[in-house]
Structures are given as C-alpha cells and as structure tokens.
Amino acid sequence: MATPNIRVFPDLAALTAAAKQFVLEQATGAIAQGGQFTLALAGGNTPKPLYESLVSADTPWSQWHIFWGDERYVPLDHPDSNAGMAFQAWLNHVPIPKNQIHPMPTADADPQTAADRYEQTLRQTFGIREGEFPRFDLILLGMGPDGHTASLFPHTAALTVGDRLITVGNKDGQARLTFTVPLINHARQILFLVTGANKQTALRHIFGGTGDPHLYPARLITGNALWFLDQAAAEGVVQNA
Numbered sequence: 001m002a003t004p005n006i007r008v009f010p011d012l013a014a015l016t017a018a019a020k021q022f023v024l025e026q027a028t029g030a031i032a033q034g035g036q037f038t039l040a041l042a043g044g045n046t047p048k049p050l051y052e053s054l055v056s057a058d059t060p061w062s063q064w065h066i067f068w069g070d071e072r073y074v075p076l077d078h079p080d081s082n083a084g085m086a087f088q089a090w091l092n093h094v095p096i097p098k099n100q101i102h103p104m105p106t107a108d109a110d111p112q113t114a115a116d117r118y119e120q121t122l123r124q125t126f127g128i129r130e131g132e133f134p135r136f137d138l139i140l141l142g143m144g145p146d147g148h149t150a151s152l153f154p155h156t157a158a159l160t161v162g163d164r165l166i167t168v169g170n171k172d173g174q175a176r177l178t179f180t181v182p183l184i185n186h187a188r189q190i191l192f193l194v195t196g197a198n199k200q201t202a203l204r205h206i207f208g209g210t211g212d213p214h215l216y217p218a219r220l221i222t223g224n225a226l227w228f229l230d231q232a233a234a235e236g237v238v239q240n241a
C-alpha cells in the first residue's frame with residue numbers, strides 16, 4: 001500500500017467527533033458540487049456513536065442518499081442487522097426521504113438473489129451500465145481483528161470478485177452481502193473507523209504491506225482511504241501514537 005493516511009485519536013469519543021465533522025464536510029462538498037451526497041455505511045460497534053451524533057447535524061438531509069457496504073443476512077429488526085442499527089441510532093430521527101435510504105435486501109431464500117437485487121438498485125440509482133462502477137462520495141468501513149472489512153473475510157471467494165458490485169460474503173458459514181473490492185476502491189473517499197487493541201496485529205500487516213492480502217482483506221483496499229484509529233488500536237503500530 002502507498003503511505004497510508006492515518007489519524008490517531010485518544011479515544012472513541014474524540015474519533016467520533018472528528019468522524020462526524022469529516023462526514024459533514026464531505027456531504028457539504030458533494031452537495032455543492034453535484035447536488036447530492038452518496039454515502040455507504042459500515043456496521044459493527046465502532047460507527048454507532050457516529051450515527052447517534054449525526055441526529056443533531058445541521059445539513060440538507062433531503063440531498064443525502066444512504067446505502068450499506070455490507071449486511072448480515074438477517075431481517076431488519078434482528079439485533080445483528082447493520083441497517084437496523086443505523087435506523088435506530090440515526091436514520092429514524094432525520095428527514096432523509098425514505099426512497100433515498102437503501103438497506104440491503106435480506107428476505108430472498110438465496111442470498112445471491114438479494115446480491116443481484118442490490119446490484120440492480122445501485123446500477124439504477126447511479127445510472128451506470130454493465131461493466132461500470134459507481135463512485136460513492138464516501139464509503140465508511142470498519143475492520144475486524146481478523147482484518148476483514150465490509151463482509152470481505154479472510155480467504156473467502158468474495159475477495160476475488162472483480163466484475164460485480166455486490167457479492168455474497170461468508171462469515172464462518174453464515175451468508176453476508178458485501179460491496180466488492182473494486183466497488184470500494186472506486187469511491188471518491190473511503191473512511192476507515194478502527195478502535196481497540198485487538199486490531200493491532202491486522203493493522204501492522206495492512207500498513208506494513210506484509211502477509212498474504214487474502215489473510216488481511218483490508219489490504220485489498222487500495223483506493224483513496226483515510227484511517228481514523230483510536231490510541232488503543234494505534235499503539236505500537238503507528239509511530240508516536
């Protein structure tokens with residue numbers, strides 16, 4: 001990887017405040033330039049306080065378009081649903097038009113059907129043809145201790161999908177839906193939010209460019225990425241952290 005663009009914050013609260021400011025700046029810039037802001041959300045624990053903090057933001061919500069970068073294959077009201085979490089923390093409380101919020105579908109018996117369906121949603125919304133990739137204004141990502149990002153897990157088939165926008169991920173035999181590596185890498189801006197000491201080993205390999213990229217899938221994200229780390233994740237990984 002080229003020299004990674006990393007910022008370290010003392011704790012989750014400081015990281016969240018900076019992430020909120022960053023997201024709102026990206027929104028302002030995109031809306032000024034193109035009249036809309038296309039944002040893909042991460043799941044997991046780390047972004048939840050960011051979503052909660054966005055409830056009070058002063059921004060033209062009617063120009064926001066929300067998608068998800070990955071989803072567990074469970075209904076929206078399931079406690080594991082990434083979309084369910086974001087609705088409860090944030091989206092139920094702001095006036096983004098409902099037809100501009102696009103949770104990944106999880107009701108089809110075959111997750112591949114759902115992946116195809118979401119791919120169509122993206123193609124129609126962004127007005128792109130077969131073989132083209134949309135350019136999100138901002139994709140939020142997290143990273144697990146195993147180096148997975150979105151639902152791109154180590155040594156799974158999803159890592160090698162290069163001709164699709166959405167594919168089926170595999171977490172210990174459980175289906176997930178996920179953005180593909182090329183879709184993520186096409187984003188105007190990617191923002192990783194990573195907290196906790198248990199992420200240090202993976203971060204060391206990712207920033208050092210060492211180890212098999214398929215063992216640390218976040219290494220495959222070579223697009224325009226900014227990394228926000230808390231002190232615990234950065235300790236011993238980032239110089240002077």
Ligand SMILES: O=C1O[C@H](COP(=O)(O)O)[C@@H](O)[C@H](O)[C@H]1O
Nearest residue numbers: 042043044045046141142143144
């Ligand atoms: O399962 C998932 O985990 C990752 C990382 O989550 P975190 O709790 O360690 O922040 C997340 O980015 C992904 O969206 C989610 O599905």
